[in-house]
Amino acid sequence: MSSIVDSTPLVHWYSKEKLDDVANEFLHEYCPAALEKPIAVPIMDIAKKKMGLRVFTKYRLSEDFSILGQMCFTSGLVTIYDKDEDEYRDIKVRRGTMLIDPDTYLKRNTGCFNNTVAHECFHWYKHRNYHLYGKAVGKDNTKAFRCPVAEKDVNYHDDWDDEDWMEWQANNAAPRILMPKSTFINAANEIIKQGHEIYGSSLQAWWIIAKLAELYDVSKQSAGIRMDELGISID
Structure with missing residues (x-):
């Protein structure tokens, strides 16, 4: 280097x-x-x-x-x-x-x-x-x-x-x-749970990402990347 x-x-x-x-x-x-x-x-x-x-x-x-x-x-x-x-x-x-x-x-x-x-x-x-x-x-x-x-x-x-x-x-x-790791994982899981209660099996990832972006005041792209990095699934 x-x-x-x-x-x-x-x-x-x-x-x-x-x-x-x-x-x-x-x-x-x-x-x-x-x-x-x-x-x-x-x-x-x-x-x-x-x-x-x-x-x-x-x-x-x-x-x-x-x-x-x-x-x-x-x-x-x-x-x-x-x-x-x-x-x-x-x-x-x-x-x-x-x-x-x-x-x-x-x-x-x-x-x-x-x-x-x-x-x-x-x-x-x-x-x-x-x-x-x-x-x-x-x-x-x-x-x-x-x-x-x-x-x-x-x-x-x-x-x-x-x-x-x-x-x-x-x-x-x-x-x-x-988007610190521990709180982000907890927030994402809670939002996914809410999403399943509202949309059931038709829940889409974009809805989760938009909610996380709004919560943390970050871009949707950044929230989506963070989800992928942490292996968070909507299933």
């Missing part, structure tokens, strides 16, 4: 199964109520009030909406896209600034927005020391972490560098923070 710093142990490898535990650690620290019962995790409040991050949703991060969010680990200049002027320009930010492209909500949905905020929170929670160490040893590219829409193909992970692994971790940790 290549690295922006030499032989640093600051990027830990987690399996997807381990990321459930890491997500629980995050929630235990910032929102323990989410581990006790199914709730929509107040991720924006966590970011601002519990983690002390500055969150801005007014800056476009790319011309083609290829970047959803950005976590700024050190103070300095970062590049944003000025739609009115149709040009990229630099703005000054402070350490602990989170930038979320406004189109994350306008072109998608609240669930996508919440997932992006959770994604950036995870970067700050687990990866800020890596970037601070990089800055300490003079690596300029540690200032900010830009998070693209498109995910890299995990089949080619042998060629990934530290940034690729950190992005993979944040991609997979975010839905686990918003």
Whole structure:
């Protein structure tokens, strides 16, 4: 694995199964109520009030909406896209600034927005020391972490560098923070039970997914993937 710093142990490898535990650690620290019962995790409040991050949703991060969010680990200049002027320009930010492209909500949905905020929170929670160490040893590219829409193909992970692994971790940790394993399984089973009482054998998976997405304030796609990952069946 290549690295922006030499032989640093600051990027830990987690399996997807381990990321459930890491997500629980995050929630235990910032929102323990989410581990006790199914709730929509107040991720924006966590970011601002519990983690002390500055969150801005007014800056476009790319011309083609290829970047959803950005976590700024050190103070300095970062590049944003000025739609009115149709040009990229630099703005000054402070350490602990989170930038979320406004189109994350306008072109998608609240669930996508919440997932992006959770994604950036995870970067700050687990990866800020890596970037601070990089800055300490003079690596300029540690200032900010830009998070693209498109995910890299995990089949080619042998060629990934530290940034690729950190992005993979944040991609997979975010839905686990918003939909913790234990409460999600319980909520899904309860909704499936209700669905069978209403629809009987004609119960459809989309109805379960829509109910879970509404409960956790996530996208239907994310709720469906979480069901599949946890092996939850409507039968």
